[in-house]
Amino acid sequence: MIPLTKALERIKCPTDLINFIINLFKNRKLQVITAYGLSKGFYAGDGIDQGETISPLIWRIFYDPLLTRIKDIPEVGYRLITQWPSSEGTDINKTQHELKTSVVAYADDTAWIASNKKEMETIIGISNSFFKLNNIRINGDKSELLVWNAPKDVIKSIKMGTNNDLVVAKKPSQESKYLGVYIKSQAGSSHIVKRVKNEIKSMVNLLKYKKITESQVVYVNNVVLMARLEYWLKCTFLTQNQCRTLHNCMILLLKQKMRITKSANNNIFTHQGLVGMTSLLQHLRTAQYADFIVRINSQEWDGISTRIILRNAQLRAGLAGCILTIEPSKLLQVNIPNNFNFNILKDIKDQLFNFDAINVDDWHLDILDTTILDFLLQPNYNHNNTRLDHDLSERK
Template sequence: MKRLSSTLLQHNILKGPNFAGLLEGSTNTPIHVINNIIEDAQQSKKELWICLQDMAKAFDSVEMVLLLNTLKRIKCLPPLISFIIHLFKNRKLKIITEYSLSDCFQTGDGIDQEETIFPLIWKIFYNPLLVRINDDFSLGYILKDCWPNNLAPNTKEYWLKVREVAFADDTAWIMNSQTEMTCIINISNFFYQLNNIKINGSKSELLVWNSKILKDQLQITIGSDSNIIKANTLTQCSRYLEIYICSKANNCHVERLIQEKVKSICSILRNKKIMAAQLIYINNKILLAKIEYWTKTVFINEHRCNSLHNSFIRLIKNKMRIVTSANNNIVHHKGIIGAIAHYQHLRGAQFAEFIIRLNSSNWGGISTRILLRKIQIRLGIIDCIITIHLSAIVDITNIKSFSFKVLREMKSQLYNFSRTQLATSWNIICNSPTIIEKLKQITSRSNASDNAINKDLMSYYKKSDNQLGLIFYCQLLANSSSYLMTWDQIKHVHHLTAKGPRPRYMRALERDINTNSFHRTIPQNYCSLSSTLYITNISPIPISRDKREKEWIVTYQDGKEYIGKIIKKSNRSSF
C-alpha cells in the first residue's frame, strides 16, 4: 500500500481535495484552509456558506462493483484490483470472546473503517465526486488578492477557488451563496444515492457569514430524506475534525473548552495517589497535546495561557507538598520538575506549523500567503511583511488574522526570516511616501490626543476592500502632484464605490495641509515625485450623452493631467 500511495502522490492522480490516505496527508491543511477562508470573509465582508456534512452510512454499504470501477478508473493493475477486492468481498469473521473464538459467520461486503488500508481506499472511491465538483468553475469561494507589482496600472492576481475540503469521510462544502450550496448538495446527493451512502442530516451543520437573506430562510435541504438544516447562530459552535468553529470572530468558545478540560483532569487526579512524574507525563504528553490540537487556529496571549494552565500547576504543587505561592519556574525548570508551560508548548507548535505552511505548495500554504499579501496591502507596507522589521507591525492589534498574529509574535521573539526571491516579489517599488507614512508624520507633529491619533491610523487599516489599492500618497494627488484631490474625485479616478462617507484618514490629510473646498494646492515640500497620470489605471469610460449629467473627467495636456467637472455639454453629435 505504501508503494501505491507514493505512486498516486508522485503523479498527482487523485486530484480531489481529500487530504487523508496519502503519505503526506494531514488534518492541518483542511483546518487552515477553512480558517483562512473564514478570516477572509469576515475581513472583506463577503458572503460565505459552509456545510459540515456527516455520513451516517458510508463504508459498510460500498458495493464491490463500484469499488472495482473506481480502481479501474485510475488504471490500477488487475492483480492489485483483485487483491483489494478480495480483502472486502465474502469475508468470514470470528469474534474473540472471554472463553474462545465464536463460530465463523459471513459478513456483508463493504470497507472496514478500522482497516489500515481504509483511508487510501476511501480516498480513491470518493475522488470522482470531489473532482466533479472541483472542476465546476461556477461554484466555490474565491480567495483572491490583486497584487500591485508597481504603481503602473498593472496587477498580478493570486487566487485560490475552494469548493470543498475533505479528510476521509469528513467533508465541508464551501460556497458563497445559498444557490451554489443547493447546487453542490444536489450533485453530491446523486453520488450518494448511486453508491448507497446515507447522509445524517440531523448531525450535519450549516454556518453562514454576511448573508443578506432573512434569518428564517438561512437553511438548506440535504440527504435522501430531505432533511432541513438551519444555519447555526453566531455563538453556536460547530465541530470539524475536532476543531471548534464559531461564526462569531472570537476565541471564547475554545478558551472555555480548554478551561473545562483542565478542570476535569484536575478533579479526577485530585484525590488520587499519584507521583509527580506521572503528573508531568499527563501534562506534557496528554493535556498539552490535546490543547495544542484545539488551538491550531486560535491565538491565545501569554497571560491567558498561564491563567488556563494554573489549575494543573497548582495540582502539581499540591501533590509535591509545595506552597501554591511558590514561583512557577520551579515547576517548569527541566532540572527540577520539568512540567512544560502551556504558553511555551503552544507557541513552539504554532511557530513550527506556520513556517511549514508558509513554505508549502498545498492549499494551506497558498491561502496563507494570499491572506498575508492582503494584510500587507491593507497596512500600506511596501516591503515584504514576512521579512520587515518588527516596529512596522508591533502596534497593529486590529487585524484579526491567526497567521498575522503568529508572525508578529515570532518577530517579537526575535525570529528572523531570510530574504528569498519569493520575498523580493512581495515588494512594491515607488519613490513616493506611503499614505501610512504620511499619517505617522502627521501624528508625530500633532497635539491631538493619543486616542484621536490611533483612530486616524485605524481608519486606514480598516479601509474597505475596494480601497486596498490606495497605498501611496501620490495616488491622492493630481496636477503634477501639487493638488490633493477631493474624496469624490479619488473615488471616480480609482473606480471606487460612490457609497460611504469620507474616511477619517482622508480628513486627517486634508487638515494637515490646511485645505478647504475651494483651495487644495499642497505646499512644495508635500509634493510627490511621482505623477498620478502614470500610476492610476484610468478606464476609457465614455462620457454620458445625457446633458443633465455633469461628470468629473481627467484630461492630459502639455505633459500635465487636469481633473475637473463638466460645466456644459455641446450637441449630442460631438460625443
C-alpha cells in the same frame, strides 16, 4: 463492488492488485468471538468496513472521483482573493492571487464549502447522485450547516441526505465540531478559550485528590494535556497573559503535590533542568511557530492561503516592504484582530526571528509618499496634535 473496481482502474492499479483488494471485501464469511466461543458463520454484505487497516486508503481511492468532480466546477466554491497593486509609471495594474476550495474531506467526514446557497445546492445534488449510484445512505440528521455573512432575506437552511432532511443553520454563537476542531460562524475564539479553560480545570479536579507524585503530574501535563490543547488551538492565537492565566491552575496543582508554597516562582517548575513541566505558552508557541514555517514554504493550498492572508494584512497595515522581512519595530505597531497568521508572524518578529524571502520584490509595494505607519513612527511626531489630520487631508 463495480464502483470500487472502476476507482482502482482510474488510478492505474495493476489487475492482480485490483482482484486482491476486491476479494478482501467480496463474499466474506464472518464469525463473532463471544464468551461461549465463536458464533455461527454468516455472510457479510459487500463494502468497505470501518476500522479495517486498509479502509482509509481504499475509501480515499473510492471517494476521490466525487471530490475531483466537485473541485473541477469553476463556478462553485469559496474564493480567498487578494488584489495586489503594482505601479509602472502612470499605469496602475493589479495582480490577483486566488485560492478556490469547495470541499475538505478526511475519510468519510466531509465539509462542503460554497459562497452561497445556490452553489451549495449544486454540490449536494452532485454528491447525492454519487451516493445513490453506489447505494450509500447519508443521514441528514447528522449533518450541520454553518453560515457566514449571509443576507438577511436568505433562508438559512438546506436539504441533506438520502431522505432530504431539512438542516437548519446553527446560530452564530453555536459551535460545530469537525475532526476534533470546534468552529462557529461568529468571529473570535472565545469558545475555544472557554473549552481549553474547562479542560484544564477538569484535569486538575481529576488529579487533585489522587495520591500521585509530582513526576506523574508533569507527565500528564506534558504528554496528555499539552497534546490535546495544541490540537484545539491549531488556529487560535493566545496572548502570553492568556496562556499563563489558563495554565496557572495546573502549576498550582503541581505546587500542592510538591508541598511548596503557592507564591513560589513558576519558572522553578517550568525549568527543564529542575521540575520540567512544559508551560502552555512554551508548548503552544513552539508548535505554532513550526507550523507557520511549514505553511509559509508550502506550495499546497495551506501555503497559498497563508500567503494570501499575509498579503491582505500587509495591504491593511499599509506596509511598503515585504511583511515577512520588515523590521519588527514597524510590525509590532500594527494590530489586526482575528487574523491568526498575522498575529503568529508578529509574535515571531517580537522574538527577533527573521525570514529570508526568495521573491521579496514580489511583496514590495511602490508607494510614492510616506505611509501612515512611517509617519506615526517618526521621532518628532506628537500623538496629541492634529498635524496628522492636516497632512492626510493635503495628500488626498
